[in-house]
Amino acid sequence: MRVRLFLLIVLSLILTAPVATAETVAGLPLHIQKFDSGAIRVWIGDHISSTATVAFATEEGLVIIDTTGNPEVDGELRRVIARELARDDFKILINTHEHRDHTGGNSVYADCTIVGHELVEEGMKLNADRRQGIIDWFTNRIPELEGELAKLAEDDPEAERIREDLILKRLELKVAQAGGKSFPPTKTFSDRMVLNLGDTTFELYYIGGMHSASDIAIFVPEHGLLMTGDTMADVWLTNTPGCLASFIARPGVRHDFPLLLKNWNALLAKKDSIKTLLPGHWNGELTFAGFEARVKYIEALWTEANEAVVAGSSLQGLLTANLLDTRFPELSGSPGCSQGNNATTIGEMWITVSDQESAAEALYELIDKGTDEAAIRKIVAQRDSGSSSHFFLENQINVLGYRFLQGEKAEQAAAMFKINVELFPESWNVYDSLGEALFACGDRDAAVAAYEKSLQLNPESPTGKEMLERIRGDVSVN
Numbered sequence: 001m002r003v004r005l006f007l008l009i010v011l012s013l014i015l016t017a018p019v020a021t022a023e024t025v026a027g028l029p030l031h032i033q034k035f036d037s038g039a040i041r042v043w044i045g046d047h048i049s050s051t052a053t054v055a056f057a058t059e060e061g062l063v064i065i066d067t068t069g070n071p072e073v074d075g076e077l078r079r080v081i082a083r084e085l086a087r088d089d090f091k092i093l094i095n096t097h098e099h100r101d102h103t104g105g106n107s108v109y110a111d112c113t114i115v116g117h118e119l120v121e122e123g124m125k126l127n128a129d130r131r132q133g134i135i136d137w138f139t140n141r142i143p144e145l146e147g148e149l150a151k152l153a154e155d156d157p158e159a160e161r162i163r164e165d166l167i168l169k170r171l172e173l174k175v176a177q178a179g180g181k182s183f184p185p186t187k188t189f190s191d192r193m194v195l196n197l198g199d200t201t202f203e204l205y206y207i208g209g210m211h212s213a214s215d216i217a218i219f220v221p222e223h224g225l226l227m228t229g230d231t232m233a234d235v236w237l238t239n240t241p242g243c244l245a246s247f248i249a250r251p252g253v254r255h256d257f258p259l260l261l262k263n264w265n266a267l268l269a270k271k272d273s274i275k276t277l278l279p280g281h282w283n284g285e286l287t288f289a290g291f292e293a294r295v296k297y298i299e300a301l302w303t304e305a306n307e308a309v310v311a312g313s314s315l316q317g318l319l320t321a322n323l324l325d326t327r328f329p330e331l332s333g334s335p336g337c338s339q340g341n342n343a344t345t346i347g348e349m350w351i352t353v354s355d356q357e358s359a360a361e362a363l364y365e366l367i368d369k370g371t372d373e374a375a376i377r378k379i380v381a382q383r384d385s386g387s388s389s390h391f392f393l394e395n396q397i398n399v400l401g402y403r404f405l406q407g408e409k410a411e412q413a414a415a416m417f418k419i420n421v422e423l424f425p426e427s428w429n430v431y432d433s434l435g436e437a438l439f440a441c442g443d444r445d446a447a448v449a450a451y452e453k454s455l456q457l458n459p460e461s462p463t464g465k466e467m468l469e470r471i472r473g474d475v476s477v478n
């Protein structure tokens, strides 16, 4: 009995598991997953979080969901899709959202109608504006990874991951350096859209604000497939979560929580016809229960945020009543769900329901414009005054500090993190972030002091120890 059961399990795994072919694309293993005769998913790599492209054969032509962001790779994948589906009448490309690892290969489908949310184009422009920062980041990161790889034994599993990561990063650097024309969606919508392609229907739902401004979900009833882009996943298949890493109402983008919940709930109601949920990267998996738990979570927070305003309660009260660990234990520890993200999401809701404004956003704007120290002080001082027109969230200030850092604005990032240290002196994480920004500014002594303070507050911090070793190593070399 046990043997037969084992054989059955093995057989069922062979029948449903993605087929790893011996083929490679750009030096990375190619994977082709067949759902049924008219739907496949292709991606490259075994250890990295690359974008997966889904392709459908319909009566009126081929429909593609997302590109990997690299025209060289997407050109190859287009040929693989045509071969696997035995036709090449490419008709529509749908972008799940604006990020370059989903839209960067749109040029390969310039002969198709490109479909996406109306905010995709603006997001693509913002990404293009950050091009120099992206080039600099890759230019620094690639030699670091080469250094890490050189220290590992040939057969170390981590070496294989870094080798794949390096291939992908070199490709991404090449794309960023090449620049070139961008191809935003030519057919857009704001709430919902249905595309009828004869025997196949594509239902598009706006679910933006939880990963980028322009996220959509795509449901294809004839295949029972629901694609959720990069908004959520509840299982990681590798230790490189990448783009799907956080479930959070993004600061600085438009939020329409009632619309988001309306569309999510419409999808939840289709439970019986949803066979498989597909996140935008191959290494994330999403169960229906995981999807449902996230919708119910946002719904509960939104209801309570509205009730808190009516009752005249404070943001702090709302935060305390809705700690992730105690109020939503089913999501605690789930990919992308953290106490910090929870607080940021509550903060974003608070902005839309109360008269208070986000101190993090106000400070970000002031620091970005140039230091109007008096105006900054005026906001910080409100923290202790009873009637504040601003609310203060540690995680939100931290997130926006990192936005400076990613934009190669280390001085501004340090200024932001210094304020966070002043506001939340008991948090090890704010010192950790400050250390990173000070190191990027070249102020090694101050960076060391910040990391030491962070470790003092949290001796278990892995980044603190690693960074102290790195900074001290650099110092002794120079």
Ligand SMILES: [Zn+2]
Pocket (backbone or CB within 6 Å): 097, 099, 211, 212, 230, 243
């Ligand atoms: Zn993304």
